[in-house]
Amino acid sequence: MSDRWVVGVDIGGTNLVVGAVPFEGGQPAAMRTAYTRPDRGADAAVDDVVVMANEVIDETLERHGGTRDSVVGVGIGCPGPLDLDRGILLTTPNLGWANYPMRQRVSDLLGMPASLDNDANCATYGEWWRGAGRGATSMAGVTLGTGIGGGLILNGALLRGASGCAGELGHTTIDFTGRRCVCGNYGCLEAYASGPNIAARAREGIEAGDASLMVELVDGDLDRITAIIVYDALLQGDVLAGAVMLETAKILGAGIANVVNTFNPEVVVVVGGVTRAGDYLFTPLRSEVRRRAFDVAVEACRIVPGELGDAAGVIGAAGVFIADRGVAT
């Protein structure tokens, strides 16, 4: 029997990522990335996804042999909220698309079966299936990016909840009178620890008069401060950047302690760009969880960075396709 593949598609607010994920394990055989440019509308982005998917399929089959039948289907991960049963995007604040039949559309254009799930669920599933959470009976995933998402795994399956919303950790409250969040509420985890909010907190410190190398790093244009600039300044010993990262770690620790006390998982896997801060993030984050969660829950739980990097969403989307359709591996 020749190798079999599933196309994984990760549709984000910034990037479209497509890869051919092998059933047998290992990294995607081919990958393509393009800007999403969501303002063009969903159809244009889907057209790009289909072009990229066909390129990825051709490249994979050329390199590894087999026919188009070796590609069993396509798994799609996309920001929500989604109607999982019908495979429809309901309203996507980060994309601006609404009531779009994503699953059917991609399936029709590629001529193969498709699955659709939340992007954070896919990244979580990827890290459980082939990443840092392998073998765990229960796992929570936290995705740090433009927003904060999450997912929960129990007994090898995503916990989707009564309406497909389970694991939305970014919009859990950690300060009920706190910072305004893009979702309209106050004190969500995302309002502090998403990339843009890490940058905003640094900017606010400078505007309040704190001296910082960051001013120089962006040539005085504070709007250009990003989470990456904060991290660069931290590495150069900037006190404000260090304080912002420490506070970020503690706030993420409070949010993760909540999921540790509520769900009591064996492992929490944290993925996304901010995890490049490594021990600057994870050491105070773990301390904060230890301080806030029950000892027996903390002792049972590893808190680790993801292992799959940017491919987590693509690998996970393919894994969700396989799991949802009960395809024998």
Place this chain on the structure above:
Amino acid sequence: MSDRWVVGVDIGGTNLVVGAVPFEGGQPAAMRTAYTRPDRGADAAVDDVVVMANEVIDETLERHGGTRDSVVGVGIGCPGPLDLDRGILLTTPNLGWANYPMRQRVSDLLGMPASLDNDANCATYGEWWRGAGRGATSMAGVTLGTGIGGGLILNGALLRGASGCAGELGHTTIDFTGRRCVCGNYGCLEAYASGPNIAARAREGIEAGDASLMVELVDGDLDRITAIIVYDALLQGDVLAGAVMLETAKILGAGIANVVNTFNPEVVVVVGGVTRAGDYLFTPLRSEVRRRAFDVAVEACRIVPGELGDAAGVIGAAGVFIADRGVAT
């Protein structure tokens, strides 16, 4: 076949409650309540439980017929953390007992098999099995009392987590720089909305100079203010009491919104004395959940008071016994 029964035992920081729970449904056939007086030690409390259980069994068999064999076993609910596998109390801050083999001890003294689970898990299971959560695929229970506990039900079973800690909603953070909690942390839900903390917040308002009927209701002895006094004053139109109850409802709403966004249950059942405040509690609580949680999660979720009153723990402990041992009903 004659009726069958399970003895349910609810061991709380204040009261011991014991009842004979019928397999076939309905209220416990006989109930006994006594003060726990935890300072006497666990053995003395267990001796009381055994005396009460034997009285309850005798009364039930006398009234309904049958022999002692009709009583299949005893389910025990107790504050934790517990070692569920070994049936042992590890450390119980509210009782002061440690490393106590509760399950074995009760089983030996009553001469019947026993089960042990967390008290909030038992109350949650009771409300799912025979109360306000009947028929739900997923449910979160919140128990409001001296402390705040919780439990999660998924597909008809308690979700226990990697180390028996799942559902500990009282010690989730809703304000990471907030009030000090008995657990040592800051900003736990329990630090605001448990009975003693509702009273403490009212007392703090008076000490800060707010006029209140409550001063009169306790003859000027502010230490005598309880959550019940707050509720009595509210019914008499006291402004401070109204404000304290409104804030309690909003804070509980923030905590429940977190579990709605994380676990996405079909129903949240709130039990405990504070629920007597009825619409004064539930109307603003539901508004706050609606404000903070995802629309699709809120629409999928009922938030209701428990139906079993003080018997929830006893009924649930018996139900957990039946579920754990796979006894055919």
